[in-house]
Structure formats: structure tokens, C-alpha cells
Amino acid sequence: MQLGSDALFARAAVAASLPRAIPKAWGTAIYHAIDRIAPAPFVARELGREALRRGDTASAMAYAVTLPAGGARDALFASIERARGDEGAAIEYELAGLDLPRLLARIGTMERMHPRAAYALAVRLRDRLAITTTHPDALANAYWRCGMLATNAVYHGHRPARWNPRAHRAFLAAARMAPYDNTYALAVAAYYYRTSDNARARRWYRRVVTVNPASADGWSGLGSVALREGDLSGAQRYLATALRYGPTAGSARTLARKLAARERP
Numbered sequence: 001m002q003l004g005s006d007a008l009f010a011r012a013a014v015a016a017s018l019p020r021a022i023p024k025a026w027g028t029a030i031y032h033a034i035d036r037i038a039p040a041p042f043v044a045r046e047l048g049r050e051a052l053r054r055g056d057t058a059s060a061m062a063y064a065v066t067l068p069a070g071g072a073r074d075a076l077f078a079s080i081e082r083a084r085g086d087e088g089a090a091i092e093y094e095l096a097g098l099d100l101p102r103l104l105a106r107i108g109t110m111e112r113m114h115p116r117a118a119y120a121l122a123v124r125l126r127d128r129l130a131i132t133t134t135h136p137d138a139l140a141n142a143y144w145r146c147g148m149l150a151t152n153a154v155y156h157g158h159r160p161a162r163w164n165p166r167a168h169r170a171f172l173a174a175a176r177m178a179p180y181d182n183t184y185a186l187a188v189a190a191y192y193y194r195t196s197d198n199a200r201a202r203r204w205y206r207r208v209v210t211v212n213p214a215s216a217d218g219w220s221g222l223g224s225v226a227l228r229e230g231d232l233s234g235a236q237r238y239l240a241t242a243l244r245y246g247p248t249a250g251s252a253r254t255l256a257r258k259l260a261a262r263e264r265p
Contacts, residue, residue, distance in 0.1 A: 048076045071097040119149040143174035216246025220255045
């Protein structure tokens, strides 16, 4: 068993190590022998993966159907469908098995060219996570991602009246699910700032610096609100605090440029 595993996983071993010296065919032969004598799910899974690497989707499917229901089975089915060119079916299996790394990578790939399609997939992932009730952190992140994708749709020229409310609801849901994660509170604050709701933006930036007094983004946000309202001295104080905690923070540098432009004679 160990010799077979070493051969099959030799690609992950360091150069000049023993596994790299074992012919890969040995590993496959050993696993085939084990599968005949004492079938086990992990053996079938690895043989299915090996078949896929050879481009043999039929053999991979034969091993996949022997696996018990669960993430490993869904992941192998997804890989088979992708190898066959059916991306839609692959995504369905990944949603069923909650293959978060692959789904998030797919959403990221779609985001730039197809923001609405990326949003639709993110919503499906969010709803799938909500059904399981076992991944609260991932669910909060999924809500936040939906908000970011809705915001991205606005930047790509899609109707703000349709997409801004979606972003708003998603950011608020994420912040409520994970109240001590400032990523989500900052997203809510930035949403209100972007939509010119200064009072709510200030309230949420205050919440950020209450949770983390060293948040340069939170202090910069308060400074941006103050500057928009014409309070230059307040904006300067907030900027000084932001620079103290994050001298290289992009938000602080942006606020500094805006202040310099306002103060220029």
C-alpha cells in the first residue's frame, strides 16, 4: 500500500527522493490489485483520478459510481464532467459537494468578464451554504462576496437601482453574521459612503474603529466623511490617526491626496 501511494503521489515529492524513483505504473498496478482484493473508497478515488489524468473519463466514471455519497464522490464527478467539457454539470456537482476552493476560483474567473453570471453563481453558493447551517463563516463570506459582485456590476454599467439594493442587503447580512470581522463592517460603511449616506457611513466607520482602534481604513473612512461635509480640520485629525496606524494604507494615502487638493490655493 505504501509503495503504491508513494508512486501515485510522486509528483508531490521533492526531487531525488525515494517516491520520485518509483515508476508510476507500479503505483497504479498496486492500487488495481488492492481494488480487486479489498476495495476501499480512497483506492477507487485515486484510481479514478489517475484515469482522468490519462484522459480516460469512462474508467474514471466507473470508479466514481462506486464511491459513497459525499464530497469526494461529487468532486470526482465534477472533474469528469469538466474533462468532458460540461462546465455546467461540473459546477452542479461542486455545489452539491460544497467544493469551496473550486467554486470561489470559478466565481473569480467569471467576475471580470461576466459579473452577472458570477453574481448568480455566488448567490447559489450562498443559498447552498445556508441550507447546510454548518459553515457560518463561509456563509458570511458568501454574503460579502455577493455584495462585492453586485457593486462590481454597478461599476460595469448595470443599473444602480437594481444592483445597489442587492449589495446593501448582502453587506448588512455579512456584518450581522460576523459582527467582529471588520471586512464586512467596512464594506457596509463603504457602501453608504459610495451612495452618499454620510450619517450611516460615519456610524459604520465608527463601529470599525470601535472593534479595532488600529484600523487605518476605519479612520480614513471617518476622515473622508468629514472632508465631504467640509470639516477639513476633522479630516486632518482622522488622517493623522490613520497614518499613525497604517502609514502605507491605500485609504489613508487617498484621503491625503484629497485633502491636499482641497487645501491647494
